[in-house]
Amino acid sequence: MPMYSEKVMDHFMNPRNVGEIKDADGIGEVGNPVCGDMMTFYIKVKDNRLEDVKFQTFGCGAAVAVSSITSEMAKGKTLKEAVKITPGLVAQELEGLPKNKYHCSNLGAQALRKAIRDYAQKKGIEIEGLEEKGEEHEEGEED
Amino acid sequence: MTTGNEKKPEKRVYLDYIATTPVLPEVLQAMLPYFSDLYGNPQSFHSWGDEPGEAMEKAREQVAALVSGSADEIVFTSSGSEANNMAVKGLAQGQIDKGKHIIVSAIEHFSVLNAARTLEKSDFELTLVPVDKYGVIDPDEVARNIRKDTILVSVMHANGEVGTIQPIAEIGKRVKEAGVLFHTDAVASTGNTPVDVNELGVDALSLAANQFYGPKGAAALWVRKRTRLIPLMDGGVQEGGRRPGTENVPAIVGLGKAAELAVRDMTSRMRKFSQLRDGLINGLLAAVDHTILTGHPTQRLSHHASFCIEFIEGEAMLLLLNSQGIAASSGSACTSRALKASHVLIAMGLPHEIAQGSLLFSLGIGNNEGDVDYVVEKMPPIVDRLRQMSPLYAKFIKEKRGVK
Numbered sequence: 076m077p078m079y080s081e082k083v084m085d086h087f088m089n090p091r092n093v094g095e096i097k098d099a100d101g102i103g104e105v106g107n108p109v110c111g112d113m114m115t116f117y118i119k120v121k122d123n124r125l126e127d128v129k130f131q132t133f134g135c136g137a138a139v140a141v142s143s144i145t146s147e148m149a150k151g152k153t154l155k156e157a158v159k160i161t162p163g164l165v166a167q168e169l170e171g172l173p174k175n176k177y178h179c180s181n182l183g184a185q186a187l188r189k190a191i192r193d194y195a196q197k198k199g200i201e202i203e204g205l206e207e208k209g210e211e212h213e214e215g216e217e218d
Numbered sequence: 219m220t221t222g223n224e225k226k227p228e229k230r231v232y233l234d235y236i237a238t239t240p241v242l243p244e245v246l247q248a249m250l251p252y253f254s255d256l257y258g259n260p261q262s263f264h265s266w267g268d269e270p271g272e273a274m275e276k277a278r279e280q281v282a283a284l285v286s287g288s289a290d291e292i293v294f295t296s297s298g299s300e301a302n303n304m305a306v307k308g309l310a311q312g313q314i315d316k317g318k319h320i321i322v323s324a325i326e327h328f329s330v331l332n333a334a335r336t337l338e339k340s341d342f343e344l345t346l347v348p349v350d351k352y353g354v355i356d357p358d359e360v361a362r363n364i365r366k367d368t369i370l371v372s373v374m375h376a377n378g379e380v381g382t383i384q385p386i387a388e389i390g391k392r393v394k395e396a397g398v399l400f401h402t403d404a405v406a407s408t409g410n411t412p413v414d415v416n417e418l419g420v421d422a423l424s425l426a427a428n429q430f431y432g433p434k435g436a437a438a439l440w441v442r443k444r445t446r447l448i449p450l451m452d453g454g455v456q457e458g459g460r461r462p463g464t465e466n467v468p469a470i471v472g473l474g475k476a477a478e479l480a481v482r483d484m485t486s487r488m489r490k491f492s493q494l495r496d497g498l499i500n501g502l503l504a505a506v507d508h509t510i511l512t513g514h515p516t517q518r519l520s521h522h523a524s525f526c527i528e529f530i531e532g533e534a535m536l537l538l539l540n541s542q543g544i545a546a547s548s549g550s551a552c553t554s555r556a557l558k559a560s561h562v563l564i565a566m567g568l569p570h571e572i573a574q575g576s577l578l579f580s581l582g583i584g585n586n587e588g589d590v591d592y593v594v595e596k597m598p599p600i601v602d603r604l605r606q607m608s609p610l611y612a613k614f615i616k617e618k619r620g621v622k
Contacts, residue, residue, distance in 0.1 A: 111559070131607055131612055133609055135533035135534055136534055
């Protein structure tokens with residue numbers, strides 16, 4: 076069994092921001108059942124700020140914790156700030172993840188970014204840093 | 219494991235006996251003298267080695283009796299995995315002058331599957347026989363794949379992940395007709411269900427003590443007399459030259475004692491476990507909708523209940539079950555170090571997202587009806603909690619509403 080940090084277990088046992096935003100301004104879906112995890116992020120944007128962030132996750136303890144903390148990290152941030160949330164920062168915020176669960180932290184950051192991209196595309200706006208990383212590590216390439 | 223600061227569970231229920239069993243007190247008592255008082259090396263030419271040597275030979279008789287073989291056909295090993303490696307590699311390499319084709323089933327334990335793949339890298343040819351939706355291998359399918367150069371067939375007796383018991387005797391008949399060696403990995407079944415090497419018609423059979431209340435690190439390969447087996451390791455004369463290394467006498471004594479107790483208690487254990495198992499299967503299927511029983515509904519280990527719970531993932535269930543004091547197991551990709559879905563469930567034709575919801579309970583002597591009731595009571599809220607956050611479940615509910 077993986078050894079999760081207390082923070083991971085806290086976010087898994089008491090996940091924050093679970094659910095769907097019915098009238099979301101942006102939606103980001105990543106992962107597939109083959110790699111094991113699927114995440115959907117919903118964002119609500121007001122004045123270029125993430126007014127609300129919610130998620131749905133199919134996956135392991137780490138995937139749930141990653142979704143929860145990513146949503147917490149993103150909420151209230153400006154879009155420009157939010158796209159700076161990287162897998163590394165997510166893992167750090169969770170006080171570490173077991174090595175074979177790193178890909179879960181990728182998924183969290185990706186799903187958020189994808190939701191922001193969805194919003195940007197709908198609005199026809201450009202957000203600094205959104206495309207910078209190019210096509211980041213996509214779903215399920217870990218092995 | 220860290221589980222945060224949630225409150226202590228009401229009770230602790232171990233339902234992962236297939237991962238390992240506790241050592242019975244009688245077994246431990248039998249082992250203890252051989253750590254310190256009777257520490258001699260059985261191979262020594264002085265009296266210190268006498269009693270350990272005799273104890274080891276007694277254990278050999280006890281293990282042979284468990285599988286209806288004879289004592290001189292038992293090779294002690296350190297694990298079921300070692301026994302499987304020894305069988306696959308040792309039997310194949312011993313027949314190399316006859317051919318290089320081997321057949322194993324698609325749902326073998328990795329100690330068989332990967333041993334066969336290793337042989338494949340050194341010019342052996344490998345055929346994997348498929349299974350049906352219950353995880354059953356068709357004896358005809360095995361027979362159809364036997365060629366002139368086939369030298370070994372290895373099919374497991376019972377699968378640890380889905381509990382299905384294979385028609386080994388039927389397969390054995392077909393393999394014998396073709397004059398090919400037949401090995402069965404009976405690690406999950408030996409000590410838990412009757413195993414008779416002659417009825418099964420096998421030439422080699424693997425077993426492990428920690429599946430039937432013996433110690434870890436004690437296992438054996440039964441190999442039919444006059445069967446050529448190339449050792450995995452080079453070394454001394456122990457185990458008739460087939461498995462070198464100073465014998466782990468306490469563990470071997472424990473294996474022997476556990477085998478003796480398994481023979482004595484087999485019927486009563488099986489009766490008790492199958493009742494509990496049926497209670498768990500029926501209870502869980504009734505309590506949690508969209509749940510699939512995996513493996514064969516009747517041809518299965520009496521202590522084994524396995525499921526796929528749709529729309530959610532196994533590791534997350536295990537964490538929540540653990541927080542309620544319940545130990546279970548899963549074949550989900552997330553619980554495997556390689557992050558790959560269970561090859562067993564995929565071979566049975568289950569889609570990846572369903573295989574991700576794999577959950578298995580294995581019963582043992584510590585369990586009672588109260589444990590089953592406790593699990594059946596605790597499962598629905600756990601499943602519900604995970605489904606409430608699952609995008610797959612949300613999609614399913616939406617589609618269902620759309621249909622109406």
